[in-house]
Amino acid sequence: MTKRLLMLVGALGIVLPLLASGPAMAVNPDEMLSNPALEKRARDISQELRCLVCQNQSIDDSDAELARDLRVLVRERLIAGDSNEEAIDYIVARYGDYVLLNPPLKPETYILWGSPVVLALLALLAVFAFYRRKQREASAGTTASLSREEQARLDEILGSSKGDGKA
Template sequence: MLPMLALVMALAFYARPAYAVNPDEMLSDPALEARAREISEELRCLVCQNQSIDDSDADLAHDLRVLVRERLLAGDTNQQAINYIVARYGDYVLLNPPLKPDTYILWASPFILVGLAGLAVFGFYRRKKREGRTTPANLTDQERKRLNEILNPSGD
């Protein structure tokens, strides 16, 4: 039983994601198809959550895969094909966008969000600490006498 479990875990660990590339999209030239796959792994599906167009089943990802293959058939280099897609869709289409003024927000947003979350947690615990640290005020002799009357009505 244990060897079978280990085998299943190993296969699950080493399993590659299923590619969404349809057979009718593939190029007949294996070298061009390999280049198309290489480019497709660098491009983000614009309607999916951080998936490459190679892994996505979305219609837009299909269109981008076809467009990449068309550019390669037209004689573009890998970088020219990527530049063509970026010119149409912007730097956001790249899974690893370049660091430049237009993309600063893409690179900074995770740090900003973590910082804001840290401030929120700090403020929450500070407020909780402040609310939980209320000390009773010192009672005057008259208040202490009245409290004793309330707590001990028989006068013991």
């Protein structure tokens, strides 16, 4: 009975955090618009904008104060009559293309698009260089021979260990 109880507690300890780890919507009730159509548009826009503090979350998912400010700003733009594109353009004009979770491909954003490829190539180059060096060291080690003094000392050590019966 105790084993079963411990197994159940252990399973719950694994399962409960996984269930709770879903995306947490950080939009507070005081930020929400009373018009459901405008609120849906605001949520759609918020899913496209990056939290500049968290960097890998949309502002819709982030609890950061800056993300909250951006969510409020998006809602203000929609209330002012902006289209989705106009609201996004307004935010991009203030914060740059980096605020977009999917930035456009243009000269100013080449570094955003190219850095993962460059880093992957550098990692492959480092792995290649590592194994190449290991091969060189291994081949250099097999061709190197011991000097006469070293060989004599090795024979002496090996001979004495055989005589002790420890080998």
